[in-house]
Structure formats: structure tokens, C-alpha cells
Amino acid sequence: MAFPRSSGILLHPTSLPSRFGIGDLGPAAYQFVDFLFENGQQIWQVLPLEPTGHGNSPYMCYSAMAGNPSLISLERLQEKGLLTEDELNSLPEYAAHWVDYDHVIQSKLPLLKQASQRFHDHAELGQRREFDKFCAHNHFWLNDYALFMALKGVFGGKSWHQWDEAIAQRHPEALEHWRVELLNDTFFQKFLQFEFFQQWGDLRAYANDAGIQIMGDIPIYVAHDSVDVWAFPELFHLDPETGAPKLMAGVPPDYFSATGQLWGNPIYRWDRLQETDFEWWVERFRATFQLVDMVRIDHFRGFCAFWAVAQGEETAINGEWLEAPGEIFFKTLQEKMGTLPIIAEDLGVITPDVVALREQFQFPGMKILQFAFGSGPDNHFLPFNHDRNFVVYTGTHDNDTTQGWFQTLPDWEREAFRNYLGCTSDSGIHWDLIRLAMGSVANQAVFPLQDTLGLGTEARMNFPGKAEGNWQWRYPQEALTREVSDRLRFMTQIYGRLPQQPSQRHHRQEAEQHSGHHHG
DSSP states (O other), X not given: OOOOSEEEEEOOGGGXXXXXXXXXXXXXXXXXXXXXXXXXXXXXXXXXXXXXXXXXOTTSBSOSSSOOGGGOOHHHHHHTTSSOHHHHHTSOOOOSSBXXXXXXXXXXXXXXXXXXXXXXXXXXXXXXXXXXXHHHHTXXXXXXXXXXXXXXXXXXXXXXXXXXXXXXXXXXXXXXXXXXXXXXXXXXXXXXXXXXXXXXHHHHHHHHXXXXXXXXXXXXXXXXXXXXXHHOXXXXXXXXXXXXXXXXXXXXXXXXXXXXXXXXXXXXOHHHHHHTTTHHHHHHHHHHHTTOSEEXXXXXXXXXXXXXXXXXXXXXXXXEEEEOOHHHHHHHHHHHHOSOOEEEXXXXXXXXHHHHHHHHTTOOEEEEGGGSSSSOTXXXXXXXXXXXXXXXXXXXXXXXXXXXXXXXXXXXXXXXXXXXXXXXXXXXXXXXXXXXHHHSSSSEEEEEHHHHTTOOGGGOOOXXXXXXXXXXXXXXXXXXXXXHHHHHHHHHHXXXXXXXXXXXXXXXXXXHHHHTOOOO
């Protein structure tokens, strides 16, 4: 899949400004798209959009196919007549520039329930048909997901393997009992999904109209406490007695960590997946591509071989490499869905077989400029070592911001960076790194919004390995200044990354100007 030369911004929707304590799919999301359009960006990269569980991490979700209800815009529900202005005004004050997830969920939930009840009682025939159509279209995951979330409420939020044995193991009579018992709760969960997919679909259409594509994210593993593992236990290495992961995911010890990383997600039974023609995975890609235009696969190397650690281990030291049928899987996916715009996250210790798999399917890999200056000229992250079929980043959601990174570099590495650039002003270091990314031959260049704003470590999105305090950063509305926009557009133009084809919106604006009409 050849990607055109372009650039874009990495920003998770939770980081958008809004008056409801968390970024959502309301007005600020549309303003952000306008900002991207004005400065010639063609990519909006987001993190996984699924419903977050433990630690609010988008990489540990209750479902690999549902959407995150916390992102639903209350203002859009009000426009539909499902909430009143008084109800919106009754919400408490929230922190302005970070997300307090517990506070947000507790205060938004009653309003979402109110909207669901009104929809249930008063929806017009056309709306009901839309809802039924949505439920039918997404039946593969939606019914199980709605029941799973309703059951979590019954069992006090406990992980599914700690529920009553009959329902934990999905005995047919227990499933039947709870489906009847929890009819209202499952309706509520389906309503939330219906609204999320509608609101996100509208936003995506608005972005596409402006020539902007949304790049989503598929984490290779799913959370153990997820509907995916509860509904398809046969696809995972689980302990038959307890339902706990028998083999856990992670990565072995390396330069960054002497004990490796033990993630704890259950490992796939690729043999079983292959017997089903990878049905679950294909459905996962279908669900994801309902929401996004291209997708980054997190931990791509796991499709070649993955590190498996036995139950009971405290670290990732004692694991083993097991092979995955990546080539057969991607061929199957291609047969069922055609050639998909997939980006491979190929960071970390990458073996030749991983490179071969990525190149066989021509998936772009990733280059991170923050990793480029810690060794000599053979460092493959240095711009002169890039190839076209890559996405170059200043840093990702897992890195410090560029300003924060630069402050904490050892003197010799900072010197190497200055020498590479030939000149640099410490105050504008973020623009120096953006300029390097823009100038790379890599087809796509992407920067976290924090870097275009020149923010320090306080604006970092995630500290890998740190359990608390991640995923909370938000930008203030006034941060997207004309100066930032102009500078970004200027660089995008210099380095040949502006759109070659005018977007639909561009055509419409021209037509409106000629006819004397203009919409704000």
C-alpha cells in the first residue's frame, strides 16, 4: 500500500478540550479537524478507541471492538433532544487540563442513562430502525459486549473469571437467565455503542471531507478482563480450572529493562485461530475499519514470534519465544478484506523475520527521531537512513515530549543532536525535531500535538511501566494559535507534504466564495 507524502498530528480524543472533564466528540473535535485542515495536515492519529478498563489505558480495554462511552458528547445528545440544557449545566466543575477519569465517569453516567431512557421511550420509528440496523450489523461482538458490561455491574466490577462459575463459564442456561434478567442494562450498553459509532462516524466523515484520514491503533493483545476472552476462551491460553491466563504476554529483558516487561495479557492460541480462518481477528479488523481509515498495529513483531511467560512468574525473565502464523494470517486478511492500509509498529528488538514479514506485505514501519542520536551514523533512526515506506515520528505517546526529552539528555547526546542539525536554538527544539521529521524521505511524518505546542514533561501522555497518572493530559482551547498553525503549514509546504488534491471541503469553499455564500 503506497502512502502519499503527507504529515499529521497524534492526539487522542480524551486530550481535546471540553467543559465535561474529558475530551469528547463534541465541538472541540470539529475545531481540531479545522485546525488540521488549515495547516495542511492529512493524518489525525488516535490511540485505541475502545472502552478502557484498569488504569484507564486505551491498551487495556473491556472489548477489542466496542467504542469508549466516555467519549460520547453530551452536547450532541442535547442537540438530539435526549438531554436538556439544565441537565448539562447541573454537572460539577472539572479540572481544566487533565482528566480525572473516576470523577468524569461517575458524573456522566447518570446523564447517559437518562438519554438512553428517553431514546427507549420516545425514539421515532426512523431512529429505532437505525438502532436495530446497527445492532444487527454488529451482532458478532455487540450482544456479548452488552451482557459482559451489564454482568460487571452485577458482580461489583470483578474480573469475569471471579463471577459465579455458571456464567463465568458461559453455561447456556446461565446465559439465558442473565439475558432476560439484564434486559434494561444490555439495552443501555447497546444504546451507548449506537451513539458512539454515530458520533464518531459523523466526525470521521467531517475529517475525510477535509482530506484528513484517521489513523487508528490495534494493540496486538487484549485484556484478560475483556469480553473477548470471556466469550472466546478457546482462543487463549487459559487455566481450565480458574480461567486465569496460563501463558502471559510480555517482552524479554533488554537494554531498557533487566527483567523485561510482563504485561499479563493472555496469549493467543494461534492454532485454534487458524482453524477458524482467523474469524475473530478478521471481525476485529472489520470493527476497527468502521471507525478509521488506516491502522497502526501495536507490537507487530508478535505476528512472527511472541514472548510467552508461564502463570505464576513475577517478571518476564523466564519466558520463551513461540512462533505465530503471521504470513498466513495477513494473507487470509487480504483475501477477506482486500489490501488494507496497515502501519507496523516495529520498535524494540526486531529480528530479520519481522522485517521480512513487514516487507512482504509492504506495511510501513516506524522511525522515532528521539532514538536517533544515542549512537553513531549507522543508527537506523537517523533521517539519512530512512526509507520511503515508513512513518517518521518526533516521539510517540510512550515517549517524553520533545522538550522534556531534550532537557534530560546526557550532554554528549545533546551535543550529537546539535552537531547533526548544524544549528539549533534550545527554545525552539521542538520545531527543530519537527523540521527533521518533515524533511525525511519517509512518506508520512507524525508529531504529538504536545510537540507542535512546545510543551514539557508535564504534558506527557504515558510513562510505560508506571501504573498511575497516565492518559490524563489535555490541551487548553486557546493553545491552537494562528502562529502555531502558520508555522506548521509553512513547514508542511517547504517539505512537500501539503495535499496534492484539493479536498471536498476546499471545492465547496471555492464554490461558496464564487456564489457569495459562506458558512461559518
